[in-house]
Amino acid sequence: MKTQIAPVRTSTQRADAIEAAVYLLTGGYPVALPTETVYGLAAWALNPDAVFRIFNAKERPKFDPLIVHLPSVDWLKDLCVIPKDDLDLVQKLTDRFWPGPLTLVLPRNPIVPDVVTAGLDTVAVRISAHPLFKEIIEGFGQPLAAPSANRFGRISPTTAAHVFEELGGRIHLIVDDGPCEIGVESTIVIPCKGVLWVMRDGPVTRRQLWDFAEVKTLPRKKLPQGPGQLKSHYAPRTPLTLLPPDTVPLPAGRGPVGLLAWCSPPLVKGFAHIEILSQTGNYQEAAATLFSKLRILDSMGMNSIVAESVSEEGLGIAIMDRLRKASGNG
Ligand code: TXA
């Protein structure tokens, strides 16, 4: 299969890309689309054949449920059955954070196909704030199931070129609207009886969520069996070691060692390649470039990669979660 990358630099290109994307989605084919977090592989959520094609392209195991992206908040009542006790909290969260990088896991309506939810009685939903994604989903007029557009277990893509590396030859179209603004996947929470259970830390921080409800971490044993929760997810192929906080990085071991540094070059020499997350120590910048920098280090033929810890406040919590998973210790 030939994979086309559709740029959207001019208004004509943009209109053409939207038309092609809507055409393919309507035919039941998956299309890679930018969102504000990472690139997603989107397909018509209410068409099981279309959703199967996502699993095939990604080689994703069927036990891992997908996030459904809604064209508008009106769709929430069609896809979910929100218990009375949680209605007020859900309303407040959607008013505040949608469109945006917050995914809510809610009891589902039977119209959501089993393949989307891996047979669970809940469905994960969000509305993307990406302008082009919004135009495409509004043009299509139906919900889109969209996991990150990478092969199973690999680093999420934040550019069209990353998607091509992952899925080139497996899908028809990648819509290229440049790098994703946020760079890490959405925060996932389960609202239940006044408590927000965090399943995945992300751009909407715990501190922001505390304004709405008590925030707790969902115990691992209560998590559904999804790779997002597996210990080694978002993994580079090169072994990665995450250093404890305030440790001086050393290029230990044989062969070339790469370093993913937080904000300044290392004190010692000897690293074969160094990537710095943010020279100014800015979490937004670090999150936006984290996956590209991991990919660069992973492509350089290093024997191993050493990553510095980031302090766990605000977005730093999501960055550390991804680094732990990249090190196989999530
Ligand atoms: O930012 C994002 O969330 C991106 C963009 C494309 O929207 N999507 C994304 O999807 O990261 P994915 O499939 O890579 O991660 C979705 C996670 C999975 O770990 C899955 O286990 C969990 O959401 N999930 C989906 N439905 C669920 C459900 N009903 N219950 C519990 N977890 C669920």
Ligand code: MG
């Ligand atoms: Mg993913």
